[in-house]
Structures are given as structure tokens and as C-alpha cells.
Amino acid sequence: MPELPEVETIRQQLESRVVGATIADAGAHWSDKFSSAIDAVGGEIAGTRRRGKYLLFELALEVPAELVVHLGMTGRLTVHAVGDEPDLDHPHLRAWWRFTDGRTFTFHDTRRFGRIAVVDAGNYRALPTLDHLGPEPWDPAFTGRALAAFVKRSNRHLKTILLAQRAVAGVGNIYADEALWMAKINPATRRLSVNRADRLVETIRTALQSGLDHGGTTLRDYVDSDGSTGANQHELHCYGRSGSPCHRCATELRHRVLDARTTTYCPTCQAR
Ligand SMILES: [Zn+2]
Secondary structure, X not given: OOOHHXXXXXXXXXXXXXXXXXXXXXXXXXXXXXXXHHHHOOXXXXXXXXXXXXXXXXXXXXXXXXXXXXXXXXXXXXXXXXXXXOOOOOOOEEEEEEEOOOOEEEEEEOOOOOEEEEEEOOOXXXXXXHHOOXXXXXXXXXXXXXXXXXXXXXXXXXXXXXXXXXXXXXXXXXXXXXXXXXXXXXXXXXXXXXXXXXXXXXXXXXXXXXXXXXXXXXXXOOOOOOXXXXXXXXXXXXXXXXXXXXXXXXXXXXXXXXXXXXXXXXXXXXXX
């Protein structure tokens, strides 16, 4: 699933292509996960933003609105040039927007875990995860003290807290495993001192920055909006390396299922 670095890479690619475009027509899959895409008709895309793993396209309409896109597992946004017409009957096409200049913006999503919504600007009640999203990783409000307090209030495993998007936005399975390995913290712990939380805040930023610097991580499905793969998979220390030696201590990395998510860790460096 695309996480913050992958979503931000896509946002940066799309920004220069879609900002200033006006949506003349649209179509969407009937599912209420996608159908409100057509409410963007008439709007000019005034800007792009990202919150966590959500892409936000600001729409200049009579009432300012936002086209919100969550890519889910396999969602893909593409801008088709005039003369490169997309197949609007493609079975995995979930939504399309035709610009007044003749270009077409499409959302394909094979596995249908994605989500599209057009909402009044800033009103995310229809999207509870976005509505309750925690701070961005580089927000000064995301501190070790705040994270430690969050863990203390919760009764869940640390990694599960990171994935839930409320303590911090944008971290998923790949970058959580990387950050916990870098900080030498066991993913299943339910206790976190402020000192260790300070270190984890730093390693979350380091892991995500590596993803941003390398255009995202491609393991199975992720490609950017040009169809190119990322390169951060070559930089990973922990995620997906179960059975291989730890880059720090050479112990064989292990994996376990933690709250239904596969988690890789070093039994020596990340002992409980
Ligand atoms: Zn190790």
C-alpha cells in the first residue's frame, strides 16, 4: 500500500499537470466509494496537498471544495494527453475527469481498496480516518513526549498504534518496520519512555525521508503516475527481509503476525 513517500511522490508529479485545469465532465464507478468523483465537474483544480496517505485536490467552485483521493492498495492516477485517450470501459477504471483542454485524468484501482470523495473544503466527516488524522511526521507537534503519552493512554502494541494514523499520519507497514528497526524498539511493546519515543520520532522521519529521496518503495504494485517504480526497496534494512541477516548485528531477522499485519524485526537488536 502506498505510504507517505509514495503518495507525496505522486502528488509532486501531478501538481504541475493538473493545477489550473478545469473539469468539464466526469464519470465514476457506481460504488459510493467512488461515485462522488462526478461532483468535481465545473471546478478548477487550484492546488494539490497531501495529508498522511490522502491526496487533496483543491477545487475552485462556488463553495470551495476538495477532491480527496486515497489510493488504497492499487490505486493509480494518470493524466492522459490529448490523443492518448484512455479506455473509459476499462474494468479497473473507477473514475475519470475530462479537462476543458481535452486531457483526461483517470483513477484505476484493481483491488478497489481506494476511495474518492468530493467534500466541502476542510470538511472530512465523510472520511473518518482523515478527519481524525494525527500530525504530519515533520509537524513540531509530533514529539517524543506526545508519542509516549499516546502509547501510555492506549493499550495496543506500539506498531499497531503507528499504523492507526492517529499518533502520526502517513506511516504504514514498510516505514513502521524500518523506523522501529532503526530505533531498536520491539514492535509489540506497549510501553515507551520519552527517551525512546524521541528516538523513534527521529527514525520515523529518517525512514520516510529515505522513501521520499528514492521516489518511493516498490515491492509489488507501486508505480508513480508515470508508471515508473521507486528505488527505496534497495535501501530497506528490515521490511521484507525476514530470514536475512540483520544489517547491524547479523542475527537472522524474523517475522510474526501482529494484529493481523506481518511484522519483521531483529530478535537481538529489538529484544523486548
Ligand atoms: Zn540486529
